[in-house]
Amino acid sequence: MKKLHAALIFTGIILPVVAMGDQASILSNSFKYAGYLDGSFNYLVRSNRFTSGTFDRVFDLEPNGFTLQQAAITLSDQPTEGFGALVNIIGGRDANTVAAYGWNPYFGSQTLALDPTQVYIQYVYHALTVIAGKFVETAGEEVIDPTQNTNFSRAILDGYAEPFTFMGVRGTYTLNDKISLLAGVNNGWDNIRDTSRRKTAELGVTYIPNTLFSVATVFYSGGQRATDRAATGRESIRNLLDIIATYNATNKLTFIANYDYGNQTLATLASTQVGEAVWQGLAGYANYKLNDQWRTSLRGEVFGDRNGYRTGLNQCWKELTITFAYAPIKNVELRAETRHDFSNASAFVNGNGHGSNHNQQSYGLEGYYKFG
Secondary structure, three states: OHHHHHHHHHHHHHHHHHHHHHHHHHOOOOEEEEEEEEEEEEEEOOOOEEOOOOEOOOOOOOOEEEEEEEEEEEEEEOOOOEEEEEEEEEEOOHHHHHOOEOOOOOOOOOOOOEEEEEEEEEEEEOOEEEEEEEEEOOOOOOOOOHHHOOOOOOOHHHHHOOOOEEEEEEEEEEOOOOEEEEEEEEOOOOEOOOOOOOOEEEEEEEEOOOOOEEEEEEEEEEEEEOOOOOOOOOEEEEEEEEEEEEEEOOOOEEEEEEEEEEEEEEEEOOOOOEEEEEEEEEEEEEEEEOOOOEEEEEEEEEEEEOOOOOOOOOEEEEEEEEEEEEOOOOOEEEEEEEEEEEEOOOOEEOOOOOOEEOEEEEEEEEEEEEEO
């Protein structure tokens, strides 16, 4: 009954918005709506867990089966000057993963959930934009919205090195056509509740010297509990430096590199001891557009979890992914992917739940439809 209740709530949001069509402009000249439906079939040769019990994937958690990954709707009124607002709600399996501490998304189900991923007001004055509320982080090449990523499975960095959302205030300032600046303060990683007396600050800069090259850097530092998703326990400081460099070699070929370095003081480590946790990783992408309908993406990563704080294991984890995508029409894309993960530890639990292995092979099929 709770599953049905959640489904009816989300349907009640989606259908009236889709039915608006071109009449949306009646509300405001700057009012917009958009959304997507994203589903997949995923097959993991082993299980979806590390021997520590932590998931070894970010969103593609189904070991062998179909999944409604996301059904999302975004309503926004964001004029170029003055006040505006945005509401972004996602439903499906992924909502369980991105839901911030302090919000219960489940509605009695582990596979169907709702999450208000972004809800904020904004104010724009010339080159300055300020938003206040709940919003996504700016670290990482990959984002929560699957239609903006080039692969089906998510990068290791996306789920294990970086946050998903923040609750707070953020300002961005466009200095000129090459440089933009970012600064903000919030409640910490993936927290609606203020679980630490120390706020987390974010500082960022994006530099685009020309159409060929760009680099974006953001740094987070602030209070975090020794154990994630907890309101009590030791308070510590968590830092993250994220750098993304993009090189557009041609109008069809793009190379991207994403580096993360994170650390946290007084963290509860995999050994159950308390100490400094350090993690870092590098992801590289080669994206090639064959034509208007076909494209491919190659991704390789290495991630070091020296203290086992992020994965529950002291390990060096690597992965290699290749994705082929086909867009039969403008608003639809179909993806086929193969991925191989490696670890220097026997980290991946076998599919039968007995024993473990140093590697994991997976295959995935994904399809999404966009509207708005």
